[in-house]
Amino acid sequence: MKALRILVLLSVALAAAGAAWAAPALPPGPAFDSVQVAPPDEGAVKPIAKASAKPLRIAVLGLENNPFWIPVKNATLKAAEELKPLNCTVDWINAGAQHTTDVFGQAVEAAVAQGYDAIATIAGDSGMVNYINKAVEAGIPVATFNSETASPNKRLFFVGADLYLQGKTAGETMAKLLNKKGKVAIITGLFAVESHELRRKGFEDALAKNAPAIKIVGRVEDNDKGDIAYGQAQDFMNANPDLNAIFVTAGGNFGAAKAVQEAGKAGKIHIVCYDFVDETMSYVKSGVIDGTIGQDPVAQGHDPAIRLYNYLVGGVAPQAGKLLTRSDFVTKANMDKFWAPSN
Amino acid sequence: MGSQRERGVAQESGGLGRIVGRAFQVREMGVFVALLVLCALMSLASPYFLRPLNLFNITRGMSNIGIMSIGITMVIITGGIDLSVGSLLAVSGMFTARLMFSGVSPWTSVACGLALGLCFGFLNGIIITKVKVTPFITTLGMLSIGRGLSYLFATGLHGAVASNIPMRDPDVNFLGGGYIGPVPFPVIEMLALVLAFSWFLRNTVLGRQIYAVGSNEDAARLSGVNVDRVKIFCYATTGILCGLAGIMSGGLLSTAATNAGEGNELDVIAAVVIGGTSLAGGEGSIIGAVIGAAIMAVIRNAFVMLHLPVFLQTVSIGVVIILAVAFDSLRRGRRR
Numbered sequence: 202m203k204a205l206r207i208l209v210l211l212s213v214a215l216a217a218a219g220a221a222w223a224a225p226a227l228p229p230g231p232a233f234d235s236v237q238v239a240p241p242d243e244g245a246v247k248p249i250a251k252a253s254a255k256p257l258r259i260a261v262l263g264l265e266n267n268p269f270w271i272p273v274k275n276a277t278l279k280a281a282e283e284l285k286p287l288n289c290t291v292d293w294i295n296a297g298a299q300h301t302t303d304v305f306g307q308a309v310e311a312a313v314a315q316g317y318d319a320i321a322t323i324a325g326d327s328g329m330v331n332y333i334n335k336a337v338e339a340g341i342p343v344a345t346f347n348s349e350t351a352s353p354n355k356r357l358f359f360v361g362a363d364l365y366l367q368g369k370t371a372g373e374t375m376a377k378l379l380n381k382k383g384k385v386a387i388i389t390g391l392f393a394v395e396s397h398e399l400r401r402k403g404f405e406d407a408l409a410k411n412a413p414a415i416k417i418v419g420r421v422e423d424n425d426k427g428d429i430a431y432g433q434a435q436d437f438m439n440a441n442p443d444l445n446a447i448f449v450t451a452g453g454n455f456g457a458a459k460a461v462q463e464a465g466k467a468g469k470i471h472i473v474c475y476d477f478v479d480e481t482m483s484y485v486k487s488g489v490i491d492g493t494i495g496q497d498p499v500a501q502g503h504d505p506a507i508r509l510y511n512y513l514v515g516g517v518a519p520q521a522g523k524l525l526t527r528s529d530f531v532t533k534a535n536m537d538k539f540w541a542p543s544n
Numbered sequence: 545m546g547s548q549r550e551r552g553v554a555q556e557s558g559g560l561g562r563i564v565g566r567a568f569q570v571r572e573m574g575v576f577v578a579l580l581v582l583c584a585l586m587s588l589a590s591p592y593f594l595r596p597l598n599l600f601n602i603t604r605g606m607s608n609i610g611i612m613s614i615g616i617t618m619v620i621i622t623g624g625i626d627l628s629v630g631s632l633l634a635v636s637g638m639f640t641a642r643l644m645f646s647g648v649s650p651w652t653s654v655a656c657g658l659a660l661g662l663c664f665g666f667l668n669g670i671i672i673t674k675v676k677v678t679p680f681i682t683t684l685g686m687l688s689i690g691r692g693l694s695y696l697f698a699t700g701l702h703g704a705v706a707s708n709i710p711m712r713d714p715d716v717n718f719l720g721g722g723y724i725g726p727v728p729f730p731v732i733e734m735l736a737l738v739l740a741f742s743w744f745l746r747n748t749v750l751g752r753q754i755y756a757v758g759s760n761e762d763a764a765r766l767s768g769v770n771v772d773r774v775k776i777f778c779y780a781t782t783g784i785l786c787g788l789a790g791i792m793s794g795g796l797l798s799t800a801a802t803n804a805g806e807g808n809e810l811d812v813i814a815a816v817v818i819g820g821t822s823l824a825g826g827e828g829s830i831i832g833a834v835i836g837a838a839i840m841a842v843i844r845n846a847f848v849m850l851h852l853p854v855f856l857q858t859v860s861i862g863v864v865i866i867l868a869v870a871f872d873s874l875r876r877g878r879r880r
Contacts, residue, residue, distance in 0.1 A: 265699070266695070266802070267707070267708075267802070267803075268707040268708060271707065392854075392855070418851060419847075419848050419851055419854070420854055421847070421848060421854050422854070424803075424806065424807065425803060426801065426803060426804065426806070427796075427797045427799065427801060428608075428793055428796050428797060428804070431796065431797065432601060432604070432605035433848065435601040435605075436598075436601065436844075436845055436848040436849065437848055439592050439595065439597060439598045439601065439849070440590065440592055440848050440849040440850075440851075442592070452803075455797060455799075456797055459797055478707075478708070479707075479708070479710070480708060480710075480797070480799050
């Protein structure tokens, strides 16, 4: 009994000493809501030229449930190569099947239990706040990437797109493509997914502001599926023979492209969509899709691990809490800069 | 009351009245009339609805659900349920694409994909009849197993990120994306299968045994029906039909997607129920199920055609499911 109490006291003292040792070494991070759009070293941030005295381990908690994640994972593996000579290992961990807290909360807890020195995680909804704060309070800096909750928490920084801005970019591009008049159909992924809704809202707001004459003829959800989007695009074309454009907020955009191509309306009906999966890019290449808006998946996979290392070893914190990745508009003309086929 | 009047009318006006009266006794007729009314309203509301192009798009869009509903109708007639159809669609399609992508000849890959669907269906049947796990639980488990394996086939053994797998053989893709003249080939496949299986259910011993098992399993067993074999047959058939739907779904866009068919189990069950098949088993029809699928497809189409707010679409499909079953139960109550 007495031995147990001493043991507990001892471990508490040790933990406190550890925290005290770790705490002053790390400066405070940037304000949660501070924003920097497309930092100059985005996707290419270099580790500081100082090897860690003790071996460090950084966990990057990601997803592998669709082709979007291929370049993200590869970029994390590249960061791992860069940090290897500096006495730091980076592990890419496939956390599960969804963005939600029930998947990533557990993954963060597991990473803490495994004694990682820093964690980068997706933080899709506000349930993540407790998990992130607990890890940070245990002395483990946490970065978020790809998507994060709007609820303030103790994460050091975020690397990812602002989805509302991405929607706005699409709306402004569409207004230009259509000379500010015409009819647009919207195919969204799921009305229940916040990120898809932010893109849709950004798109519609941008049209309302820049080209109020453009009429939105309908909004449907394709559950991220190409075959559903194919049928929906056909329906839109039948119902609106004078349709000028289709905007796809999420997955399945190549289904809409195929329908437009089959109807012989490639070039007459403009398509704007997101991300660089192979099927999408083949339609960008053939000109059926006018352009696809990126979110720099390479930066999302690469930068969190490097910036966490720089913070752990050099005390270098990023300039802003939200490091927003570029929303490149990728077309036939510039696609080679952004994408290479994955198979 | 209503039935007396109906009978009276039939007697008074002789032959024609009797035929009309009998037609309304055919269970599919009610949903068929509902479909016709819906189409008539749509053609008044939108000048584009009745264009052949639109009608073919609607029927092509429902072909996967239609083909899977053939199998599920048989399963439900036996008193069972199959929740795994969407996942079996995905895993068979993905397996086919993966084999083709690794260099196996296209039609061998298709045969293997169909065989995989058959195996999963067969396994469902074996677990349900021999191990005596309820159909709901068995197929719920298979829903996860199938989806997980489709991810696994997509990533390969190297652990790369799950990706869609391209399907580049035009002949195989014809199954899902081809046209004969203006008619989408999937529509032809669906109609052929519907007719064949409807005939089978009505006119073969095994077909009649499926109904017998569903209406009274013990009685069927006592009269010498091999109940287990009948059930296994139904689940296995559902499996291979899902396999076909999976290959068609991949063929349409020349790519097998890991999320293909997600949620389809509910659409298929809804179609079967709207079509007048009772979840209690013992009765039901394949043609009814396909009409049910058509009603849902027309409603989805209507919301795009008429520029209606899309959230009401989901609501209206729910209303249709409940209305259809309510009418059916009223009709049956009247008959008693």
